[in-house]
Amino acid sequence: MIVGRPMSRIDGFAKVTGRARYAADQQVRGVLHAYLVMSTVARGRITAVNTAGAEAAPGVIAVFTHLNMPRLTVPAPTHGFFKRYLPMQSPDVHHQGQPVALVVARTLEEAQHAATLVEVAYDARRPQSRLEEVMNEAFVPPPGSDGPNELTRGDVAAGMAQAQVRLEAAFHTPIHHHNPIEPSATQAIWDGDRLTVFESTQSLMNTRHSLSQAFGIPLENVRVLSPFLGGGFGAKGPVWPHTILTAAVARRLRRPVKLVLSRAHTYTSNGHRAETVQSLRLGARRDGRITALEHIVTQQVSRTEQTQFNSSEPTRMLYAIPNLRSVQRVARLDLPAQSFMRSPEAVTAHALECTLDELAYELDLDPIEVRLRNHADVNPEDGRPWGSKYLRECYRIGAERFGWSRRDPRPGSMRDGDMLVGWGMATAAHTAGGRPGSGVTVTLGTDGKATVRSATQDIGTGTYTVMTQIAADVLGLPVYDVSFQLGDSDFPEAYTSGASATVPTVGSGVNLAGTRALERLMALATAAGPLQGLPAARVAAADGYLFDREQPRRRVSHRAVLRAHGRPIEVTLTPPAAPLGYSTGATFAEVRIDPRTGRVHVSRIVGVFDPGRVLNRKTLRSQAIGGAIWAIGFTLSEHTLVDPATARIVNANLSGYLVPVNADVPHIDVSFIDKPDPASAALGARGFGETPMTGVTAAIANAVFHATGRRIRTLPITQDRLL
Amino acid sequence: MPLLWVKLHGMTQDGPTRRDVLKAGATAAAITPVLTQPVLAGAAAPSGAITLLVNGERHQVEVEARVTLLDALRERLALTGTKKGCDRGECGACTVLADGKRIKSCLTLAVMQEGREITTIEGLAEGDELHPMQAAFLKHDAFQCGICTPGQIMSAVACVAEGHAGSDQEVRDWMSGNLCRCSCYPNIVDAIREAAGR
Structure with a gap:
């Protein structure tokens, strides 16, 4: 078995030699450099912008603000664009650190410098950022994809009455930021109505759909490439405005444009784990059996979104609690959109x-x-x-x-x-x-080697490696005869690398597509040659050979069967949703x-x-x-x-x-x-x-x-x- | 030529010499936060050709004085193995060796490094033969996403050369300038201890 072996990472050589090319590392001929100017106020309207100084600065190609940024369609939240507005489409400011201008120049230094010359005046209102001050405005949002926001099981009052010990506790957890060491990066290249982006993303799927919607171009016109990703932890699972804005200015300028967020920009551009206030009431008998639990979580959402990531699964699933009330509430603050972050349930x-x-x-x-x-x-x-x-x-x-x-x-x-x-x-x-199953293509070439493709991502979890192992095992090939490729949206669509879903959704796809491909190979092998006439159940595959289970020396190589066949075997499928x-x-x-x-x-x-x-x-x-x-x-x-x-x-x-x-x-x-x-x-x-x-x-x-x-x-x- | 720079450094109207650029660059590193905007507004930044010695190769490169070594490597020389995580010396992803000593390449200007031998992650392996530190990182799975890895490895090579790899705790202390958000720290310690010949 190849699965289970502590194999070193297949992409490890590229990573320890510096040869792995992340989004900002891709060499794009003639690329221009973009840099964002962020709002300094949290709530209000832009009343005036002065871009003259920036436009006159050396090397500057263009300065975009809400006045001249191309008009864009706000993508639907169904594909990870959780914000309900795009910045630089109106003078409204919803949080500090919202993009208010975007400077494009020949060099990074010129863009960064010119960004300091953009002058923005605001009509600012006093913002509210303290969760404890808006607790009385908290509400239960409509159901999302992570389970009910309000759930009652049994009878909490009766359960508390049965209890011999009662505890009450209040907890507070702060805002957290993902802080992947690689800040989000986009390089956008247009060819007529076709868009290619090198993107640091945990979801080629989300990025592709959102870009297609933002620009009103067919899905097949958008190609997203992300063969390597410098950490995400949830920050790069949704799609955020900077990606769309970069593509928009590249289209307008008819030149490739590269934008890399600064570390400070990432704090207001990529979501965060929201601050929570939690209250628990717990009742138990003296033998330790819990009779009732009430767990109310209140967390921040932004002024413009109510997307909230329900993290109440531990309350609902971890223990056998007969009487339960679980409530997820939200309260609006003048802060950037919150989002999911590694282990939402940790809170x-x-x-x-x-x-x-x-x-x-x-x-x-x-x-x-x-x-x-x-x-x-x-x-x-x-x-x-x-x-x-x-x-x-x-x-x-x-x-x-x-x-x-x-x-x-x-x-x-x-x-x-x-x-x-x-x-x-x-x-x-x-x-x-x-989560939904992820599409996979398995190709067995006439050289006897397998290529397995899926538009999934390796966020550092080892997707390249474990999918290669699964494919090798399922197909009966040595690891070095399997090439697993990811990070290209031209491959079959795969689910976001998040929610601990990559092994269940992509792994099941590799397993299923590999099994089908092997079945077809076995059908060929038992039609002619050394295994002719054997029932499929008697044939097994390992180390690049198909063999008779009862006489393992009676065998034929994958390569021989495929060469005789004269063309590759290819299977593309999407497995059922992972349990x-x-x-x-x-x-x-x-x-x-x-x-x-x-x-x-x-x-x-x-x-x-x-x-x-x-x-x-x-x-x-x-x-x-x-x-x-x-x-x-x-x-x-x-x-x-x-x-x-x-x-x-x-x-x-x-x-x-x-x-x-x-x-x-x-x-x-x-x-x-x-x-x-x-x-x-x-x-x-x-x-x-x-x-x-x-x-x-x-x-x-x-x-x-x-x-x-x-x-x-x-x-x-x-x-x-x-x- | 910005007036203040001429006053500070005595540059002539004919343009700066390479030495002037070097001096200006060195000073700019210290005064950048305060003076960048007023001094450079509306004027081309001083630039000139310098020679950088990187991984044993000489590169003639045209850079402004304000260009960091990191951006010169990444954006001018296409040596993108060196990573930018914070651009202010906090994360260590941009660590390279200058004359064998580890430095954060985002905190130094390219013009200040002329004449030094710069070694980046691309210069560590001999062809496809990994440096022992690279091999140890691979073996011990001392990375996940890999973005901090070039900086970690360069820092680790220097850490051993400095004599700071004598114990697990010593490695932890002397490698704490390189952040790993995937958090492979125990594996990084194991890799360095092995490469140091524990």
């Missing part, structure tokens, strides 16, 4: 998992025991069995690997010299799949806290996960490590700060917004159950990328409580909050 899971830790203390039970007593044996959403779920094993193995039995649960009881030591745990869980998977795990964290400074250092993390079958241990482990480190940032250091007077982000950079650095990260012990999920159409694998960040956030916060006796329910747990 609610954090509050729930911290509250369970409080319950464990209240009941004097081990936190693992509390979770076991509320284990969801079936999906609480519909009462149907899981494809597979090995969460109990995750708890057991994780506890062993961490040494959990040696924990003294009393807060402040464990020390290492002067340092306070805390141990905490939490459950990790995230949905995966449940909604649920990948769970158990996470454990150790923190060391300096009582004099309040500095929290995570000194150990253990994670045991059930991702279904492991397709590639090496790339999967990296995803798990990445998720855990994202949790360190989420819990201890990351927050986007907004000045309430101006609604401006004050730390739109990487020195004021603190993502974890190498020195923040300890050894991380990751292991997998590695048993196939029979419900999966991707060789037993589930989606997994977003599971590992959930859980670890609460494990760290619970460890902070264990170390200090302080329950910090506002994130991030910065030093000032502990002192």
